[in-house]
Amino acid sequence: MGIDRREFIRIAGLSTLLGLGGKGAFELLAPGRVDAEIVPKPEAKKGKRWAMVVNQKKMDDHTARKCIEACHRVHNVPDFTNPPNDKLKLDPAMANRYQIKWLWTEHFHNAFPGEEQKYPQEHLAHLNFLLLCNQCNNPPCVRVCPTKATFQREDGIVMMDMHRCIGCRFCMAGCPYGSRSFNWKDPRPYIKETFPGYPTRELGVVEKCNFCAERLAQGLEPACVEVSGGLLIFGDLEDEKSQVREYLRKYFTIRRKAHLGTNPQVYYIV
Amino acid sequence: MADYKNEFGVFAERPKVEKKIFDRNKIFAGLAIFVVLITIPLWQNLGKVVAAPTPSLDTPVIKKLADKEKKCIMPTDWMRANHMQMLVDWRDNVVRTAEQKVTTSRGREFVAPDGKKYLASLTNTCMECHSNKAQFCDQCHNYAAVVPNCWGCHLETGKKLAEAK
Amino acid sequence: MLENALVGTRRYYGLLALLAGIFALGFLVYLKQIQVGLGITGMGRDVSWGFYIAQFTYLVGVAASAVMVVLPYYLHNYKAFGRVTILGEFLAVSAVTMCILFITVDLGRPDRILNVLKYPTPNSILFWDMVVLNGYLFLNLLIGWNVLECERHSVPPPKWLKPFIYLSIPWAVSIHTVTAFLYAGLPGRGYWLTAIMAPRFLSSAFAAGPSLLILLCLLVRKYTKFDPGKEQIQSLGKIVTYATLINVFFFFCEVFTVFYSQIPDHLLHFQYLFGGIAGKGRLVPFMWFSIVGMTLTALFLVNPRLRQNETTLAALCGMVIITTWIDKGLGLISGGFIPNPLEQVTEYWPTVPEAIITLGVWAMGFLILTVLYKIAVSIKEEINA
Numbered sequence: 001m002g003i004d005r006r007e008f009i010r011i012a013g014l015s016t017l018l019g020l021g022g023k024g025a026f027e028l029l030a031p032g033r034v035d036a037e038i039v040p041k042p043e044a045k046k047g048k049r050w051a052m053v054v055n056q057k058k059m060d061d062h063t064a065r066k067c068i069e070a071c072h073r074v075h076n077v078p079d080f081t082n083p084p085n086d087k088l089k090l091d092p093a094m095a096n097r098y099q100i101k102w103l104w105t106e107h108f109h110n111a112f113p114g115e116e117q118k119y120p121q122e123h124l125a126h127l128n129f130l131l132l133c134n135q136c137n138n139p140p141c142v143r144v145c146p147t148k149a150t151f152q153r154e155d156g157i158v159m160m161d162m163h164r165c166i167g168c169r170f171c172m173a174g175c176p177y178g179s180r181s182f183n184w185k186d187p188r189p190y191i192k193e194t195f196p197g198y199p200t201r202e203l204g205v206v207e208k209c210n211f212c213a214e215r216l217a218q219g220l221e222p223a224c225v226e227v228s229g230g231l232l233i234f235g236d237l238e239d240e241k242s243q244v245r246e247y248l249r250k251y252f253t254i255r256r257k258a259h260l261g262t263n264p265q266v267y268y269i270v
Numbered sequence: 271m272a273d274y275k276n277e278f279g280v281f282a283e284r285p286k287v288e289k290k291i292f293d294r295n296k297i298f299a300g301l302a303i304f305v306v307l308i309t310i311p312l313w314q315n316l317g318k319v320v321a322a323p324t325p326s327l328d329t330p331v332i333k334k335l336a337d338k339e340k341k342c343i344m345p346t347d348w349m350r351a352n353h354m355q356m357l358v359d360w361r362d363n364v365v366r367t368a369e370q371k372v373t374t375s376r377g378r379e380f381v382a383p384d385g386k387k388y389l390a391s392l393t394n395t396c397m398e399c400h401s402n403k404a405q406f407c408d409q410c411h412n413y414a415a416v417v418p419n420c421w422g423c424h425l426e427t428g429k430k431l432a433e434a435k
Numbered sequence: 436m437l438e439n440a441l442v443g444t445r446r447y448y449g450l451l452a453l454l455a456g457i458f459a460l461g462f463l464v465y466l467k468q469i470q471v472g473l474g475i476t477g478m479g480r481d482v483s484w485g486f487y488i489a490q491f492t493y494l495v496g497v498a499a500s501a502v503m504v505v506l507p508y509y510l511h512n513y514k515a516f517g518r519v520t521i522l523g524e525f526l527a528v529s530a531v532t533m534c535i536l537f538i539t540v541d542l543g544r545p546d547r548i549l550n551v552l553k554y555p556t557p558n559s560i561l562f563w564d565m566v567v568l569n570g571y572l573f574l575n576l577l578i579g580w581n582v583l584e585c586e587r588h589s590v591p592p593p594k595w596l597k598p599f600i601y602l603s604i605p606w607a608v609s610i611h612t613v614t615a616f617l618y619a620g621l622p623g624r625g626y627w628l629t630a631i632m633a634p635r636f637l638s639s640a641f642a643a644g645p646s647l648l649i650l651l652c653l654l655v656r657k658y659t660k661f662d663p664g665k666e667q668i669q670s671l672g673k674i675v676t677y678a679t680l681i682n683v684f685f686f687f688c689e690v691f692t693v694f695y696s697q698i699p700d701h702l703l704h705f706q707y708l709f710g711g712i713a714g715k716g717r718l719v720p721f722m723w724f725s726i727v728g729m730t731l732t733a734l735f736l737v738n739p740r741l742r743q744n745e746t747t748l749a750a751l752c753g754m755v756i757i758t759t760w761i762d763k764g765l766g767l768i769s770g771g772f773i774p775n776p777l778e779q780v781t782e783y784w785p786t787v788p789e790a791i792i793t794l795g796v797w798a799m800g801f802l803i804l805t806v807l808y809k810i811a812v813s814i815k816e817e818i819n820a
Contacts, residue, residue, distance in 0.1 A: 037381040038359075038363035038378070038379065038380055038381075038390055039379050040378065040379070041379050044378070151366070161365050161366060162423060163365065194425060194427075196393060196428050196429045196431075196432040199393065199423040199425060200423055202419075202422040202423050217378045218378070
């Protein structure tokens, strides 16, 4: 064999690169053999810019809890603070670290930090504000995602593609509202009752409220809106005749951290 | 040593070095062991018969279907070859669209060539009929040593079956 | 040239074995993390980045510091640094490798890491971070390897290498600037939302990196027959001095803006780090040690006699490394996430598995560093003989 060590390593290296690269290129460039015809359901809700108005003036704790329960149930959101069996019990600090929240409540000074005053309106002082992803029109989380796993649909909904998320959590750092949760632990054992209409998630991906995009596609209202008894109003901002536009015309509303330029689309009647 | 040539060919002649293999025995012994190890999958299973996969269509929903309705949303042969790509296309279309640049969800319903519409959902369409994952899906997947990750998130029991229970 | 890494003293083999052992332990715990999830670390919903990303941020700085030996030598013909450029470049290779490893262990779905290449997203800084980190790794390997090999055969490096060398200079600045931009563009994080983030990153990088390089040069002089040189170490010492002074100055600039304007969005994070909020303040002693230590170290470094005495210089460099590490490796991430956007305080501390995985990655970095330095030093010894 008239080959020396350097040449041998070079040939081996090149062959490996060609082999791996060839396989990779084949997979990337291989034509998809199927062009699936997927169409929207005729009853799907159509909107140009979805938004939500939360009537905090009339909101009570019971309704808030119903909304949260409905949302978390139809999306198989695990509850680490209340595991279905005692063996899975975690200490409170750990449970809070792992907790996944799509919809949750906070007091005014946490929901609107910096806006609080020492002597607030009495009603406001202990009011539980319903918080969720604001589905911003200028979302910083979408700006920072390196794979477009979170992206903005043309109807305004900021979607999560669980299939693509690499779990880098840059979007969590970018969200000014604390609306995103990460799957630090396998969620399935902590789901009380599996809802078959929506998948669960696996370890290692980020999730958040998606304005019930899958329910909108079936022509249904978001789960929280459905059980809120009219205290949550959902609709198309671009439709002048929609209820959200009516409420925005009639009532004074505030948004969370609007000065940051994220253009949040959840409005609160206080 | 002003006359030296490396692979970039910038300098002068490389001194001639007699090339030979050192440790000939060790090298060939090593090569032989390598060949044996790398071909283990081939000769280790010589003579062993691995049963062909037998996916079973014995599920309550399929049994209830009338004979002329007893077909999948696409022909069986097509499904066998393409269900993976079809599911990926469903996934991309329901969450995003097939074209990477557009990021709206196109819809939820798959239109089969015969015009019938089905909900584009693994759990709530495919698994409704094929509710026996271990006797159906896993049969071929185990045989081909393929581990699809779908069921890590997508549930095995669809809405209708869950309600029936 | 690799054959130089395969032969060495017993001490060399012992060091390799020790580092490989620590890496193996870290790897085993990492397998557990893949199985159980990132919940095995101390991170949570509020502090969603922790020790891993903090190490990555610190090490990008160390990697960028190679430019501090490359620039004077190649751009300004400061011949003395010819002896140590290879050490700087190989340190950069080791540091960038550790960065990439830390990012990988921090990912929730490392099996999908190629999605960043498959779906390039130019508006995401993380995408550019991947580009510049891998580019810098490639550049330093290419340049370091070729220059070393040419040195071994006593010939000047090939002409085509020059553009790569010149490119590596702004590229070094870019890797740390891009990393700073990861933090500095997030509207919801007041601690990080400051234009001085990138300059601060660079100044602490140019303090920490050359400090580490000085310590490594002293070790190389002690344990091998290659002497990087007293003049080289003194020059590096001057760089460390100025960089540390600038770093302290930048910090005080931040403190002024935050404490004079008194906007809670920015103020609360400093209050948490240096005073604690509502009784929660595990980082307070560390942060005070860091800033007081860094200031005093900077002032001591100004004294030429303390710099010229290599023992005191080594001690001061050690202090620079420790204080900059606390500032970037502990304070930066926690400070950014605490309090959270809802002004709630959830503290963070790395867990034991997290620490072991971290040590494993550091061990791999030092393993690569040892191997590369062995090659470089052996060749330097060879040509000096």
